[in-house]
Amino acid sequence: MRLDGVGKRYGRGGRWILRGADLALEPGALVRIEGPNGSGKSTLLKLAAGIERPSEGRVRPPRRRAYVPERFPPALPFDARGYLAKLGRVHGLPAAEARRRADFWLERLGVTAQADTPLSRLSKGTCQKVAVAQALLAEADLLLLDEAWTGLDQAARALLDEAAAERAALGGVVLFVDHDPNRLAGLATDGYRVGRDGALHRLPAAVGAASGPLVEIDADSPDGPLAGLLPARLPGDPDRAPLAGTAVRLTVQAGHSDALLRRLLTGRPAVRVLAVRRLTDPAVEAPPAAERVGAAAVEPAP
Numbered sequence: 001m002r003l004d005g006v007g008k009r010y011g012r013g014g015r016w017i018l019r020g021a022d023l024a025l026e027p028g029a030l031v032r033i034e035g036p037n038g039s040g041k042s043t044l045l046k047l048a049a050g051i052e053r054p055s056e057g058r059v060r061p062p063r064r065r066a067y068v069p070e071r072f073p074p075a076l077p078f079d080a081r082g083y084l085a086k087l088g089r090v091h092g093l094p095a096a097e098a099r100r101r102a103d104f105w106l107e108r109l110g111v112t113a114q115a116d117t118p119l120s121r122l123s124k125g126t127c128q129k130v131a132v133a134q135a136l137l138a139e140a141d142l143l144l145l146d147e148a149w150t151g152l153d154q155a156a157r158a159l160l161d162e163a164a165a166e167r168a169a170l171g172g173v174v175l176f177v178d179h180d181p182n183r184l185a186g187l188a189t190d191g192y193r194v195g196r197d198g199a200l201h202r203l204p205a206a207v208g209a210a211s212g213p214l215v216e217i218d219a220d221s222p223d224g225p226l227a228g229l230l231p232a233r234l235p236g237d238p239d240r241a242p243l244a245g246t247a248v249r250l251t252v253q254a255g256h257s258d259a260l261l262r263r264l265l266t267g268r269p270a271v272r273v274l275a276v277r278r279l280t281d282p283a284v285e286a287p288p289a290a291e292r293v294g295a296a297a298v299e300p301a302p
């Protein structure tokens, strides 16, 4: 996912909202976008989603994109299930798979009882859950969340935290805007601020970068040495260290450990989990912040 020298103004002669915005994100990036009201955060996400076109520069998104807008369009002529199944088709899923994923996310978000209710009759929070579901069911390479947590109840907020982290852990790119400065703290891999100059300025490591406790998972497999059997891509991109016999030790950020365990226990190869330990001293275990962020320029605070 790249932005190269992207500029945006609404209408000829309008003020430049974004100008010279550059961004290059690798699979697995979970990135916070900050900036004061009106600075252009939503504009940036809309450009990445392909809803707005840049006035200059280029947006190079990955193939499959999903977007939760700041405001869900009111009064769409669908019920929740029908809308999600339709959006699943728009995302390129076969009809049966679109319906299956629609029901899966309606259930996970606690909306099954309102699945057949017209969207126009749903409460604001329930509508927001439907907006979240339409983006998550796409399993997109680029997930854009614009204040997507606003209006959700606590359980749904936690579920969206988990789903966003899982998308990144599985190799997607996630860009999010949220007024809560602690949103996905410890899981975000990076952060950027939309500056007054319209460019993107990398945030200091402490604001955006993943940090915090690690979890060690010791596992083996009845099928042979596990280190050689595991897929290249695993949630959270754990460090891998072979243990005696067929076992391996996987070390991952605590926020990714549930997704990693779920993948190990439900996928191939067959895996036996021998031990799960939370490491208590992240300062010792985590790489130094400078190593994670490199020598990026950091805009001084206003």
Ligand SMILES: Nc1ncnc2c1ncn2[C@@H]1O[C@H](COP(=O)(O)OP(=O)(O)OP(=O)(O)O)[C@@H](O)[C@H]1O
Pocket: 010, 017, 035, 036, 037, 038, 039, 040, 041, 042, 043, 044, 070
């Ligand atoms: N469709 C539009 N037509 C004209 N101006 C627009 C349009 N959309 C946004 N703007 C203007 O662009 C500027 C940036 O808006 P944007 O919504 O991207 O900011 P934001 O940082 O997301 O703001 P907030 O934090 O309040 O959501 C604002 O001045 C806004 O009024």
